[in-house]
Amino acid sequence: MNEPTIEVTQPTAPPPIGEIHIYAGRLDHDEATVERLTALLSPAERLLAKRRVTPELRRRAILSRGFLRAALGASLERAPVEITLNLGKHGKPFFLEPDDAALLDFNVTHSGDLWLCALTATGPVGIDIETPRDETDWNALVERYFSEAEGQAFAALPENRKKEAFFRTWVTKEAFLKARGSGLTTPLRDFDVEVNPDAPVALLAVRIPEEHVEAWWCLEVTGCGAPAVVAGRGTKPKVLLATLDPS
Numbered sequence: 001m002n003e004p005t006i007e008v009t010q011p012t013a014p015p016p017i018g019e020i021h022i023y024a025g026r027l028d029h030d031e032a033t034v035e036r037l038t039a040l041l042s043p044a045e046r047l048l049a050k051r052r053v054t055p056e057l058r059r060r061a062i063l064s065r066g067f068l069r070a071a072l073g074a075s076l077e078r079a080p081v082e083i084t085l086n087l088g089k090h091g092k093p094f095f096l097e098p099d100d101a102a103l104l105d106f107n108v109t110h111s112g113d114l115w116l117c118a119l120t121a122t123g124p125v126g127i128d129i130e131t132p133r134d135e136t137d138w139n140a141l142v143e144r145y146f147s148e149a150e151g152q153a154f155a156a157l158p159e160n161r162k163k164e165a166f167f168r169t170w171v172t173k174e175a176f177l178k179a180r181g182s183g184l185t186t187p188l189r190d191f192d193v194e195v196n197p198d199a200p201v202a203l204l205a206v207r208i209p210e211e212h213v214e215a216w217w218c219l220e221v222t223g224c225g226a227p228a229v230v231a232g233r234g235t236k237p238k239v240l241l242a243t244l245d246p247s
């Protein structure tokens with residue numbers, strides 16, 4: 001069976017069933033861009049950004065939410081500032097308007113200066129990107145975060161593939177948790193994902209009540225500067241990668 005392809009293209013709005021649109025941006029823009037994107041935020045979002053403890057965190061919060069609103073506005077063909085958002089029980093942003101929520105789910109991730117957002121009409125979606133760091137003790141991290149099956153698969157890998165495997169596994173696990181919206185309230189050991197970096201990313205087993213492994217799909221998002229995975233429930237879509245130009 002052919003894997004869905006990832007194309008770099010300008011997506012049409014809103015994403016049709018069977019497509020997922022991924023916008024990519026950077027969080028290192030200048031003050032002029034920060035100011036322009038501040039205008040897209042709601043008063044509550046501006047207040048939240050203002051409360052961030054450092055200027056750098058404030059700038060990143062404004063850019064992330066401003067890009068999100070720009071991407072949602074492009075997808076729904078509406079003014080970004082008119083879109084109403086709320087936070088789920090565990091912090092996942094969602095549309096306040098049921099009509100918008102019926103059309104789309106979306107999710108945001110950032111690591112360093114890289115920012116990604118996934119939008120799809122296919123079902124709940126989660127995305128995660130992580131800039132790899134050097135670690136001295138992979139075993140301790142795997143012991144802490146991975147399931148038993150993942151730990152065994154990781155131990156069998158050659159040493160020189162472990163860093164790559166660790167971060168790919170990490171972003172797959174996070175993307176699944178973010179699609180569910182549950183964050184760390186779902187124990188990381190309650191599901192297994194593909195650990196072998198030569199195999200396609202996948203959710204392999206879930207031990208979560210009322211959750212079924214076949215209901216979920218995962219796709220690697222390549223070409224965005226760091227390991228990234230998008231996961232969702234429903235039919236596995238084709239991915240379209242779009243660059244969000246904030247200027």
Ligand SMILES: CC(C)(COP(=O)(O)OP(=O)(O)OC[C@H]1O[C@@H](n2cnc3c(N)ncnc32)[C@H](O)[C@@H]1OP(=O)(O)O)[C@@H](O)C(=O)NCCC(=O)NCCS
Nearest residue numbers: 064090091092108109110128145170173178181182183184
């Ligand atoms: C938010 C969470 C789900 C992921 O956090 P993260 O990987 O540090 O951060 P990301 O950049 O990928 O995601 C942050 C974005 O996710 C969104 N988000 C917040 N809570 C969320 C949730 N419960 N579900 C889905 N998305 C969420 C927000 O849009 C946020 O962006 P913003 O702060 O600009 O608004 C976090 O609560 C979490 O559970 N982290 C797990 C950390 C960990 O130890 N993972 C080990 C994996 S092996």
